[in-house]
Amino acid sequence: DAGVIQSPRHEVTEMGQEVTLRCKPISGHNSLFWYRQTMMRGLELLIYFNNNVPIDDSGMPEDRFSAKMPNASFSTLKIQPSEPRDSAVYFCASSDLAGGRGAQYFGPGTRLLVL
Amino acid sequence: SQQGEEDPQALSIQEGENATMNCSYKTSINNLQWYRQNSGRGLVHLILIRSNEREKHSGRLRVTLDTSKKSSSLLITASRAADTASYFCATDGETSGSRLTFGEGTQLTVNP
Secondary structure (H helix, E strand, O other): OOOOEEEOOEEEEOOOOOEEEEEEOOOOOOEEEEEEEEOOOEEEEEEEEEOOEEEEOOOOOOOOEEEEEEEOOEEEEEEOOOOHHHOEEEEEEEEOOOOOOOOOEEOOOEEEEEO | OOOEEEEOOEEEEEOOOOEEEEEEEOOOEEEEEEEEEOOOOOEEEEEEEEOOOOEEEEOOEEEEEEOOOOEEEEEEOOOOHHHOEEEEEEEEEOOOOOOEEEOOOEEEEEEO
């Protein structure tokens, strides 16, 4: 299996622009997670889907962030408009068990820099 | 607040030595997991220990869990330079809505 696939790997954009991050989970996994990692705040869960349905979005910072999972093999995280404080590494992870009940498999991350 | 807190924040040892990292948490858990993150990479799952388990092994890794003290330890035996990475504990709290909460990690450096 190819593992969790994320794109792009790096993104540099200017403040105010829209940013779309993409994720393809491991085939057969029914849980998908979006995390953000920064030096200041560590690893934070943004949103968690189970069977394509958002279960917990309490970590989404504000209305500028939105996430979708139109089918079992694809998810997007969108930031509009982007701000410098959104600069971070964004990870997608998937699991074959719901929530934190099982191992989570992380993608390589998208390193986002908002100027 | 962070559910899992690792100790120490940084650890530097020589190749061949054992490395022990600790994790403390605040609330009751369903399970506790350990992950490794190499610089610039995603996290890699190492081991999961359930709340009714006390010890688990995987290769050179040994994890213990003491629910009475709300703590866990990760022991890496016969360390190698390739073990250099950040190590995170993550807890699936009974009241956390089935979300994993990660600690801030221990940065392990194994010197050749």
